[in-house]
Amino acid sequence: MPDVSLLALANELLLSIADSLDSERSINAFARTNRGLYLLLNDFLYKHNVTKGESSALWWAARCGQGGAAAKSIAQAGNVNVQWNGFLKLRQFGYLTSMDGEARVVDLLKRNRCSYYTPIYLAILSGHESVADLLIENGADIESCLGPWASPL
Structure with missing residues (x-):
């Protein structure tokens, strides 16, 4: 069975996964999984904080x-x-x-x-x-x- 990386998913899917998470803490944990996810999700996390975290x-x-x-x-x-x-x-x-x-x-x-x-x-x-x-x-x-x-x- 071939190795499958989370980063093999399209960015849109990764952003959708992050958007479905229920808290900033969960999004942050997801973003910290690896450098690629951090680079993709860091701005998303700040935007989430602005729109949902006052x-x-x-x-x-x-x-x-x-x-x-x-x-x-x-x-x-x-x-x-x-x-x-x-x-x-x-x-x-x-x-x-x-x-x-x-x-x-x-x-x-x-x-x-x-x-x-x-x-x-x-x-x-x-x-x-x-x-x-x-x-x-x-x-x-x-x-x-x-x-x-x-x-x-």
Whole structure:
């Protein structure tokens, strides 16, 4: 019996398989199967995140200082002004990894009655100037209100 490679399938079929998967985690696992699939599916994964994941990759990139990931998300029409409920989304997506970090964020939100974050605010808060510059270049609203107290800058 001849060896059959997954990469022998047409790209359209591979994209259809990825589209049928139920989560970004599953698509990412599929893409990481080999280099060829990664190259084919990486943009698809960012597009999936933009359309079904509320641009969470852009938010993550802003928090972690990942300019390449931010640029890929923006290239797939990622919303540079996506508004996320700060505490709920931080907890939901696992960005609060330590009790100390969680306590600081909760304190900041309570003190300032802040209801949401945008990627630009998170990039600035995290000290990632190059990502903040990228977001501004792509239309991030630097005057957006983060509650009754401040704009991102």
